[in-house]
């Protein structure tokens with residue numbers, strides 16, 4: 001049994017020891033686990049302790065980053081805002097006061113908003129704070145800082161003035177508290193009507209006036225075509241109305257009427273350039289109202305409510321007054337001219353117009369900024385331009401010619417231009433020494449023709465001839481008008497012709513043959529030219545010119561286009577006095593014969609100064625057709641030269657290969673030229689010659705050229721010397737130089753038509769003053785010439801007379817050139833061979849021409865010649881032609897000049913002669929002697 005107990009005890013012991021061992025092992029494991037867990041806890045605690053510092057650092061970093069980015073962004077935005085503001089408000093609209101100056105908008109540019117101060121953000125550039133005013137709205141100022149408000153008003157007004165062209169901003173001030181004191185610096189503007197004040201109680205009137213302006217602008221300027229002046233300006237590039245800025249600085253409570261009118265202005269003004277700058281009066285809440293609140297803490301704009309604006313200081317008082325004074329001076333000096341280039345089409349559109357139906361070209365701007373055009377065609381066909389001296393007629397003619405010449409090519413349009421007043425401004429249309437260009441449309445320019453009315457007459461005759469040519473062509477093609485003629489004859493050259501005559505009344509002055517014929521031709525051209533594309537433009541500075549026409553109602557009635565410059569009288573209809581109130585550089589254009597309803601006012605650009613004009617002329621000149629010839633320039637003050645005269649250059653001896661080119665116009669005045677060869681000038685359409693002349697020196701005899709004819713083609717006056725009775729020339733008068741010039745040209749031209757040694761030239765000079773000229777001729781003629789001293793003249797006449805007697809064979813041509821022959825009375829009284837010298841002279845005059853002996857003699861008076869011819873009752877038919885110098889027309893009585901009335905209309909004038917050849921002329925022909933040969 002013990003064993004069992006022992007066994008049992010041992011088993012229990014064993015079991016207990018196992019249990020103890022296991023418990024110990026578990027304890028150890030648990031302790032180790034605890035240690036590990038505590039270790040983890042500690043580590044976790046350590047880690048947790050480190051997290052907030054890192055996160056905080058990260059957060060701080062991110063906040064700093066964000067702040068930096070925000071700052072950069074703000075600075076960038078501020079930068080861009082500042083740049084945009086500078087673009088929006090350039091120059092005078094936004095510049096700082098030091099160095100500030102007006103910078104008026106250029107054509108087509110909008111005035112933009114105006115700076116009143118700056119917005120300043122930390123670390124950023126200041127951003128200009130802008131307020132829209134001109135063309136945009138109204139500004140309402142409020143706030144406790146009165147001085148600050150005044151500074152804003154002054155800044156706005158000065159910037160507005162500086163941003164507009166002088167005179168384009170008009171201010172009205174209503175300042176009942178300070179009676180205008182708030183705008184004192186702007187006072188100089190009032191001298192030019194750019195600033196007016198209305199006194200206390202005048203507000204209603206001021207507002208009424210603004211409302212009227214708005215209504216007028218809406219009705220007549222915008223006329224339903226544009227929504228605002230700003231739109232009109234953007235579309236046309238022109239601004240026909242000024243900006244009107246009313247500055248209302250406080251006052252009493254408004255009446256109902258005033259309130260109503262003010263509200264209307266607020267609603268509708270900005271579109272019409274009517275703006276308000278207001279302090280102390282409420283304005284309704286309208287989008288056009290921009291509010292500015294000025295307090296000592298800063299200024300706020302309703303357009304950027306969150307930002308504080310630091311307003312600019314008021315502009316310095318001297319800057320305000322100086323600017324206003326300058327603007328007023330410019331306005332008082334008159335409006336600046338609109339640029340001439342505004343009249344011209346773009347370069348690629350030049351010469352693209354067709355003149356078949358009419359010529360239309362703008363001449364300037366109308367009040368609404370739209371171009372005002374002038375038309376010449378079937379209606380209106382002709383124009384009258386009038387205005388006192390200095391009002392711009394010449395300039396207007398330049399502008400019109402330029403505007404036309406840029407649109408129509410020379411094949412569509414030709415000009416003929418005549419200026420009766422002294423001056424050379426039109427000479428630039430022709431080729432000059434300094435400037436080789438000419439206006440390709442210009443065919444003829446006559447300047448300094450004030451004493452040469454014959455030149456005007458010649459132009460009219462020329463145009464009449466062209467009219468006849470066109471009428472004939474129209475008849476041949478069975479049409480009546482130029483447009484139809486051009487349609488049926490598309491290859492023909494039928495440009496419209498515009499003939500401009502400045503100071504045309506000179507042509508009609510006096511009651512002589514020139515005036516009579518001119519008036520008749522003008523009337524005919526005015527009546528019939530309309531349908532043949534010949535248009536007359538007559539300009540005159542005073543009423544006399546118009547009255548010269550007024551006597552001919554039928555003539556005046558054709559001039560339905562009237563252009564009146566400021567203060568022009570009687571150009572427009574009687575009760576139409578629109579020209580009286582025209583500003584400088586404007587014109588009333590009226591295509592209704594001057595009736596008021598046809599009035600259009602145009603502002604004319606400056607076109608006549610050389611720089612402006614030459615740009616266009618050079619451009620057109622470079623475009624000219626290759627065969628274009630320069631315009632013929634007739635300068636009444638110039639002396640032509642024989643060696644340059646085409647008719648002289650063309651002279652050849654008979655039989656010369658080129659002899660057939662010897663051509664001289666010998667037709668009677670105004671008659672179709674029956675003897676001349678076709679017109680060598682390209683200047684005109686007068687190609688009326690009817691066949692080549694015969695070689696000079698042939699059957700029809702050589703030609704003595706005497707001077708230049710006053711005509712449109714620079715032809716020479718010539719006297720033909722065939723073998724026929726009376727073919728002698730008398731030069732009459734005391735003008736030594738002129739007489740010498742006529743004899744010189746005659747002799748040299750004759751000499752050119754004879755081969756050396758085939759003609760004799762006998763020269764005798766009895767006036768010492770003429771000696772140099774006569775000897776120079778003698779030298780030029782070489783061995784063909786013989787010189788006779790005073791004492792030999794009796795001998796010369798006897799020998800010549802006797803030489804004629806030898807019947808049968810004809811001797812050589814013999815030309816006697818007798819200078820001051822009347823001075824030879826005593827020498828010629830002596831007898832040679834039973835006859836006195838005078839009897840020999842008469843015999844030579846009488847019988848010489850048929851024997852090829854022609855006398856070209858100068859007598860210093862008509863009476864002296866008559867004595868030499870045999871006394872007052874003697875015949876004069878041996879003097880077939882004469883040139884009268886300083887001899888009155890009445891002295892050239894019927895013995896020398898046909899018809900009743902005691903001689904031609906001839907009033908001597910320097911370096912002119914009246915040439916009459918009884919074999920071809922009906923009336924005398926004024927010539928310009930050639931200058932001394934070089």
Ligand SMILES: Nc1ncnc2c1ncn2[C@@H]1O[C@H](COP(=O)(O)OP(=O)(O)OP(=O)(O)O)[C@@H](O)[C@H]1O
Nearest residue numbers: 337388389390391392393394395541585604605606
């Ligand atoms: N539209 C204009 N704009 C600017 N200047 C002008 C204008 N018209 C004329 N002028 C200037 O005025 C002056 C006189 O003009 P213009 O010679 O054309 O007058 P006019 O009437 O022909 O005078 P006159 O008959 O005495 O010659 C010139 O100096 C000219 O440049």
